[in-house]
Amino acid sequence: MRTFVIGDVHGGLLALEQVMKKAEVTEKDTLIFLGDYVDGWSQSPQVIDYLIHLQGRQKCICIRGNHDDLLLEWLKNAKNNELWYQHGGEATVLAYEKLNDEQKQVHIKFLESLQDYYLDEQNRLFVHAGFTNLNGVEYEYFSKSFYWDRTLWETALSLNPDLKEQDLYYPKRFTLYREIYIGHTPVSRIGETVPINKACVWNIDTGAAFKGPLTIMDVDTKEFWQSEPLNELYFNERGRN
Template structure:
């Protein structure tokens, strides 16, 4: 049995198929998805269908991403906005034009079931974006920050690499969990297309929303597998570019 973490998918069903095949995932494996299943490429509804089906065969943990929350507001409350459209929502709205009310309801239930985070028995935290409270996830005042915050990753990026964890100026947030796995902020912003670790924070969003690949990683061995870049898999689409 292996434990896998999967980065932001953003409607790229073809990429999921590739990484599952390349990692040779079986029904014995645990799968932890970090959120942002939708918005970008054209197959957001099909991605959700795939994940719902996968949950019946595998031990899955589905984390809530900010884009998933935006889709839920649109499906449930007819709430959309120009900002969402500019960040991948338009492709999702178009994709849902041919989806039945019955399937939409099933997707609403899936989106409502998403978790803010998952903490395993090895003190490894899986969360879409981050957290801000110095005492950890159980003390977060604003739960939306679990899927919107970027300061945890920025703190890890900016940290003096020579500073020891027991230094009085070492950020307390980075000492609470043995490892933290995030998505949300693509590593392509720092010129990378592979998972990046800073301090104890692993960022596995390798830019699938844009021109990067989708990544699946074994959290124990740190071996990872990637799809082709998403703009290659969807050559006639723009994604979030």
């Protein structure tokens, strides 16, 4: 039995199928998805169907991402969001034109069931973006921070590696959990294409929304597997710029 964490998929079903095969995932394994299942590439509805199927056969924890929340709002209220449309939503809107109302209701139910975060028995936190409360996720005032915050990762990147937990200026957020796994902010922003560890934070978003691969990681061994770059798998699509 293994525990895997999977980065932001962004409508790339082909990549998700690749990493599941490469990691030789079985029904005995636990899967923790960090959110942003949609927006970017053309198979957002198929990704959600795939996740629903996984939840029916094994332990599969699905965290809420900001793009998933935006899709839910659009499906329920048909509210136009120009910024979302420009950042991957266009491909999702086009893909959902092929679904009937019954299929959309199934997806709404799935999106409403997503978790803000997951804390396991080993005090490892899994959250899409981050949190801001210095006392931890249970005390977070603004739930949208779980899927919009970037300060956790920005703080981890800027942290002096010589600082120790007992030092006066060591960020308290990094002392609360054994490890924190996030997505949301692609490591391609710092010129990387593999999972990056800073302090206790592991960033698993390797840029699948753009020209990077999708990543799956064994949280115990830190071994990871990656798909081909998404712009190569979907070579005839524009994706997110």
